[in-house]
Amino acid sequence: MRFIRAVWLWAGSGAVIEGSAALFWQRRSDRPLTDVTVSCGRNLRPPRNPNWPIRVRRRVVNEFWTVRWNRIVTVRTEYAIAQLLPTAGPALLDDAVRRRWVTVDQVAEVHRAVSSRGSVVRGTILAAAGSGAISEAERILHRSLRAAGIRGWRANAAVNLGSGRRIGDVVFEEIRLLVEIDGFAFHTDHERFEDDRRRQNEFTLAGWTVLRFTWWTLNQEPDRVVRDIQSTLSRLRDR
Structure with a gap:
């Protein structure tokens, strides 16, 4: 914390702490800082000292996006x-x-x-x-499975378990493989969160294998998701 203040004072008038250092200063993050980014309207050269990891951006941040927080100026939380x-x-x-x-x-x-x-x-x-992060992720997954020639699955399919009927995102019923897609946690209330966990436990207790992927992984690395599914399919079919 003292280092962030020292950087802000060093940068002088008009300086604004940005990015991860701003969140750290606002106590929005407890991750170790790798550097401190500061913006100012002057051309400053950071000291060549590995113990002073400073990044300087020569620009003026609009005052609307700044806040004075505990005696120094940082960008607002949403900006960071x-x-x-x-x-x-x-x-x-x-x-x-x-x-x-x-x-x-x-x-x-x-x-x-x-x-x-x-x-x-x-x-x-x-x-x-x-x-709809989930809806888009489902479309990506369905397209990826078809492109890879993977068959034997149903989307949003009802499965009869001992506790009743449950819906799976992508179901390979013959070999009891369930693929689930997770979206943003803040879209899910506590009741839905608990029910999702109960549902996964019910599938597992009934002898199903459950794979979970986030919509972000599907968006960024669909090939890796397909490889993981293919590997699991091979293992389950060989046992």
Whole structure:
């Protein structure tokens, strides 16, 4: 914490702490910092000291996107999250919304106002967060399974278990393989969360193998998802 303050003081008038350091200063993150990013309107050269990992951006952050927090100036929480989304992925947004630090609309406002590297990835995450991430992930999975020539599955299929009928996202009933897709946690209330866990336990107790993938993994690495499913299918058919 002292190091962040020292960087802000070193950068001088108009300095703004950004990104992960801003979240750390606001106690929105407890991850170890690899560097501190500061913006200012002057051309500053960081000291060449490995114990002082400073990144300087020569730019002026609009005052609207800044806040004075515990005696230093940082970007607002939603701004910092928007900056980090392309590299941190959807888990950062999911966690921030669940903890009620920000709303999706607030981060989307930053996205619309500020053009920066990673805008396409950030836009994809925000679009999914505001609507049907699961639906899109299901479509990606179905297309990927068909393209790989994988057959014997049904989508959103009812399965008779000892406890009653349960719906699976993708069901390979003959070999008892269930593939489930997880979206944003903040889309799920506590009752739904508990029911999802009970449902998975019921499938497992009935002798099913359950694979779970996030919509983000399906979006970014569909080939890996298909390989994992193919490997599981081979193992289950050989036993």
